[in-house]
Amino acid sequence: MNNATSHRQILYGLTADIHFLNLLNQPQLSGKVEQVFNKAINVSIDNHLFTLLSTQLDNAPNSCRLLNNDFSLLNIKNEDNFYLLNNEICIGEHYSLSFSLCKLWQQPVINFIYEKINQRNYQSFLLKQINRLDLILSEARSSLFNYQGDNLFYVASTEKLNQLRSNLISLLKAKQRHGLANVISQFVGLGIGLTPSGDDYLVGLMAFLLLEKHPARAFYPEFHQGIMQSNERTTPISAITLEKALNHEYRENMHQLIQSLVDANETNIYSQFLDILNIGSSSGSDMLFGIRDALYLTHYFGESYVN
Structure with a gap:
């Protein structure tokens, strides 16, 4: 030296x-x-x-x-x-x-197992995890999706986030591409902090919903368009996090959770939910809202999707 x-x-x-x-x-x-x-x-x-x-x-x-x-x-x-x-x-x-x-450290490649989507056992597994997340997130007071205070800015942000969430789910359930990129773009930068709530929600949603071989993977172009046309509205850290998510690049604990959800492996899944929940002051809970909705949509597709 x-x-x-x-x-x-x-x-x-x-x-x-x-x-x-x-x-x-x-x-x-x-x-x-x-x-x-x-x-x-x-x-x-x-x-x-x-x-x-x-x-x-x-x-x-x-x-x-x-x-x-x-x-x-x-x-x-x-x-x-x-x-x-x-x-x-x-x-x-x-x-x-x-x-x-x-x-x-090499990021794993995780593919959705399409053949499981209509199987009764996997449908039951998804419902159980959705209910588990609903219980966890009902106590997540730090998330803007759950805000119940009197700060007018936060109240307006909460209303906007939940309206966008409802619109996005409706469009995806209907497999409606028109307007989808526009709704996704409105999430970007919505909220406060280094990674705003809208961005964290999209990261959690995409982590499962846009897996290779998932039926919703077909909507990747709309997610890409909506995020890339709006990434200048958010923070530099969050813009990079969203771009990484579009490329299936996530934190290690997110990969571990997604693999457990694909495999229907319940051994460590509750602790894996808590690992995500504890990311940042509110980022983890916002991501879990996205994961919860991804599981809900997967269950919906499993009931109604035509091979």
Whole structure:
């Protein structure tokens, strides 16, 4: 190690996805730290966002999990430089990121099992999970879908979200393409925070509904159109999350839940619902509303879809 890196504290990456590891192939890599949280650090590189995650969090697209539990103990600040030097990434003046222990995290490929959609056992499984989610979400007071306070902005957002939700479900049940992209586009950016409620709802909905071999996969063009024509209305982090969702790229715990829902495996499914619920302050509950509606629509298609 030369003098430029010898004074730096080494941070060790544990797992990273291919997008993050590809940064090592960019000799002119240059970025800036955008946000520092206790469990995550967001970095902007060429108008793309990458994330350093605490070891306590699950893997995610464009991310690297570090051998650190709490980033508040580190001297990393907004606007710190993020650049490549001697096959290590330097962060500000005090740290370098080593990949000597790092392993590749590969996102699984999950396909819906179309043959199960009309089977009585799978229909019963879907109903059970819908009822379970309804119970969980009835207590999710942090979600704008459930807001019951007196803040006029929140009240208006809640009314808009639930009206859009009703319209979207009706269009999908009727297999009506006309107007579908427009309804989807209105979700984008609706709400508050780093990932607004409307965006999180779409992420949860698409995670199951747009699986390969799912009957609703046919509506992918409308989802893509609605999101891409409106992604400038939301936050940079949320826009990237939506784009990743269109490419079936999700957090590790979302993949685990979706696989359990496809397989009708109830062994860990309640704890997997809670893992999603606990994402962020309200993002997880908003995603679960989307997953709940995806299961409802799948059950509906199973009853009425013609092979």
